[in-house]
Amino acid sequence: MSIADNIRAFQQELSGTNCRLVAVSKTHPVELIREAYDAGQRLFGENRVQELTAKQPELPADIEWHLIGHLQTNKVKYIAPFVHTIQSIDSLKLLQEVERQAAKHQRQIRVLLQFHIADEETKFGLSWAEAEAMLRDAAQQLQHVRIAGVMGIATNTDDEGKLRQEFGTLRGYFERLKADFFADNQDFNEISMGMSGDYRVAIEEGSTLIRVGSAIFGHRAYPA
Template structure:
């Protein structure tokens, strides 16, 4: 590992550091590190940097923009597990599903319409079911996407009724203020309890994905511990791994 680390580029070395923090946080919370999925959020970053982290052993990457993901995916190894983590518009569903065969997760399903579009797109291609996180607006901010907590159970039921979708868990962005996020995360945890009770499933069958990667940058050590201690199984980290993002032009969602 020492020799490998010495040969790492900046992104690969940063990835290894973040992965170590995730593992330590899992141990501290009394959970196996294997239960925590690290999603390396690579939006605005070139294929060469993503490949560097892939070569360091990582396989789970997230993108926020449909067009960017469609352009990058064919240039990278097909063993990557892609997560779409941005706001998804109905007219972008078909090109996303068709253009990224190794798309594994969509983390931002916030209404039945998007679920139906995804279900039909997967059926038309004939690929394996797409894994879905239902996005919950836990902060009550009108600027944030997500189903209201009171509507969470009904949306989860709808996703589970779609034959080409596989419900995996709940996701929230929460408030941007690091100090305010625990309340939002508690709301998501409460939603999971309600969903599991209503559906008669165990909490292990409903993952949690909390916060935004920028939160991790604000207080990396404490924030990752907070997420994992509050039950997160899916941790999204962006610029801590890849460095500051650059937006040369407006992205198309």
């Protein structure tokens, strides 16, 4: 199947759900991204700032770019002029830097709080206590950042029960944050969870954004 066929298959699968597709284009060239764009895809996700800033000028201006990988504070300035959503906010320092850079460009940047929900220690993300403390400290300071929801990466496993438990944990964090901090905020509505191998389970558990790469573009074209 072509990239266009894969995009159309996802559009059909997501029809009638509350979930949208972020096509993860990391390591794939702009030609392949353009194929997905021509098939109607507008949300694209990149992991690395360097790759995102190289691709963005080559592609249509109405693409909604999501930074989904770990973000270092000193690199926020490179994507602040155009990024739509940063899904990987995992510290107060990073949140404050996004506010600072968005203000410089007189923009609003949407962000998601990344929670650590997997067994793997290598995964980044906040604990509940860290997120709670961060919002108490920062919520009033944010003029150019819109906190729109939560993101998490589940354990890389075929164990459906484990996936459901981890996705359920993230959904629980979202519901508690909504109740405690965002009860009157219509913008706080995103739960980003689910990738190529586990997105169907994630949708059943309440995902509103799935991040899918290999199921659309094939296996990553790592440079030699």
